[in-house]
Amino acid sequence: MNNVEKLISEQEILKKVEEIGKKITDDFKDESVTIVSVLKGSFIFTADLVRFIKSPVEIAFIAASSYGASTVSSGELKIRYDIDIPVKGQTVILVEDIVDTGLTISRLKEYLYELGAKDVKICTIFDKPDRREKQVTIDYCGFVIPNEFVVGYGLDYNNKYRNLRNLCKITI
Numbered sequence: 001m002n003n004v005e006k007l008i009s010e011q012e013i014l015k016k017v018e019e020i021g022k023k024i025t026d027d028f029k030d031e032s033v034t035i036v037s038v039l040k041g042s043f044i045f046t047a048d049l050v051r052f053i054k055s056p057v058e059i060a061f062i063a064a065s066s067y068g069a070s071t072v073s074s075g076e077l078k079i080r081y082d083i084d085i086p087v088k089g090q091t092v093i094l095v096e097d098i099v100d101t102g103l104t105i106s107r108l109k110e111y112l113y114e115l116g117a118k119d120v121k122i123c124t125i126f127d128k129p130d131r132r133e134k135q136v137t138i139d140y141c142g143f144v145i146p147n148e149f150v151v152g153y154g155l156d157y158n159n160k161y162r163n164l165r166n167l168c169k170i171t172i
Ligand code: 5GP
Pocket: 041, 066, 067, 073, 096, 097, 098, 099, 100, 101, 102, 103, 104, 105, 128, 148, 149, 150, 151, 155, 156, 157
């Protein structure tokens, strides 16, 4: 049994998600944006965030693996499930659960530009900058957190703990 310890409460997270949603609404007003949610970790964040965005949004999902069952990033990106709507000429907001080394999100950003996106913004609820390998501009960031392995609010350890309502640190 792993030990989990609360780092950020559900209430604090939701307050921040509302702020990000308002900021995106202010930035885009009536302009349409395509939200590309990075599965699986950002499914809860995406569901909360899009309900705070008042601009017209289309929502697509993408799954890319970089971690496997380990807690150390492999740095390799494989697209396992691709978006099902065109992004050519669109403004895209890539919605991530957490940016760690930055490799996954920067490669996904490149990929969306290759598909013809006009502009790609990055939005993450958690940012762990200590282990950054690839410099990446985060346009919308929830919380900067220390270099701990975290679970909850959609994030897993071996596919478990995604349903925890708070963000927790896990001792493995
Ligand atoms: P990066 O490519 O930035 O190193 O890694 C991004 C991905 O690694 C995230 O989308 C997430 O799936 C995973 N990841 C990085 N840090 C953590 C963490 O602390 N907890 C969990 N559950 N996943 C993490």
